[in-house]
Amino acid sequence: MPMYVYWGEDDFAMEKAVAVLRDRILDPIWISFNYTSFAPDQTDAIVQALNQVMTPIFGAGGRLVWLVNTTLCQSCPENVLAELQRTLPVIPENSHLLLTSRNKPDERLKGTKFLKQFATEFREFSLVPPWKTDLLVQAVNQAAQTVGVKLTPQVGEFLAESVGNDTRLLYNELEKLRLYTQGSSKPLDVQTVSQLVRNTTQNSLQLAGAIRSGDTPKALGILADMLNAAEPGLRIVATLIGQFRTWLWVKMMMESGERNPQAIAQAAEINNPKRIYFIQQEVKSLSVTQLVSCLPLLLELEVSLKQGASEMIILQTKIIELCQLCRTRS
Known part of the structure; x- marks a missing residue:
């Protein structure tokens, strides 16, 4: 049976894949009869979706049933697993079941193992780490x-x-x-x-440079410009974490006595070894202790933003703390 499981944090790439799948399966004339989506908050969404995917098709094309942001691959009660085991093997070939989620499937679960066994596609849409x-x-x-x-x-x-x-x-x-x-x-x-092109990531790197120099006024000015341009706080933090992580790796390799740019680049996951010299100059005035101390502050900032803290206030507060930490020479 045609069944698809998509997951990951790259919402846009997943949306494009879903659109391609929808266009391939459905006849546009009969789409209102053969296309159904179920939100996670709908009562008995999984059971309803399984019943719907067994419904005969109207007109031309195929049928597509979509469980949006489902938690089925993170939690699968025994009664739901029984419904899956009863339904999936007998779904008609021209009916298609799609499951999407931001969270990675828990492959230890019986339900996930069963879905994987029947899935035509079991596909991840992950974001590339900003430092790669x-x-x-x-x-x-x-x-x-x-x-x-x-x-x-x-x-x-x-x-x-x-x-x-x-x-x-x-x-x-x-x-x-x-x-x-x-x-x-x-x-x-x-x-x-x-x-x-809107150069948002480069602005985040400029912000990281201002923090590294301990230049609080400059860092807050860059931050204000980015927020005024509607740059999401979590994206700013992701770039900062990637940059400080790279600096830390390079600094640790330097202090361990490593001098080979290729070895340092490999450890820090930097594609171009020629960048190592410039990064070494950037971190020359900072200690490993300072860089290590910065990462928990950045992680605290990320958690606070995800928990709904005021974006402007928490970003300003943590950036001031980071600048003070980098300005204190040890």
Whole structure:
């Protein structure tokens, strides 16, 4: 039977995959009869979805039943497992069941093992870690091919630095570039792209640099500009954590006596060993103790934002603390 399990934090990539699946399965004329989605707060959503996917199709095309943000792969009671075992093996070939969730399936559960056994696709949509620049560049180039935009290697790297791991923003910016270059076969250069693309990640790196220098006024000024530009706090924190993590790895390798740039780059997950010299200069005035002490503050900041703390206040407070920590030479 056709059954799909999608999960991960890259909402935009998952939405695109769902749209492709929906267009492939459903006949647009009969979509209102053959397409049903169930929200997680609906009563007996799983049982209703299983009943719906067994309903005969009306007209042309197939049937698609979608359990949105389901917790089925994190918690599967025995009565629900029994329904799955009874229904999944006999679902008609032209009916399709889709399960999506932000959380990774718990593969220890009987229900997850059973779903995996029957799934046509068991697919993760994960965000690339902000510090894995080689994977970010790869994602930019793949997206550019999909959208139909020609990029030079330098522009690909610039876009990766600018948008980070925000897939939705990446496709929005590439679509903007596609419209700009319509009718031209010449690849874009960095100077042109820098005038068109919103450089949010680079601003986060500038914020990290101001914190590293202990320059509180500059750091708060950059933060204010980013928040005024509607930059999400969690995205800012993700970039800061990645940058401080990289600095810490490089500093620890330096203090251990390692001098080989390739070895340091491998340990710090840096794709280009030539960057090591510049990072070493950046962390020269900081100690391992200071960098280690910064990470719990950043994690506290991330948790506070996820728990609904006032974005402006908590970001300002923690950035002041981080600047003070980096300014105190040990």
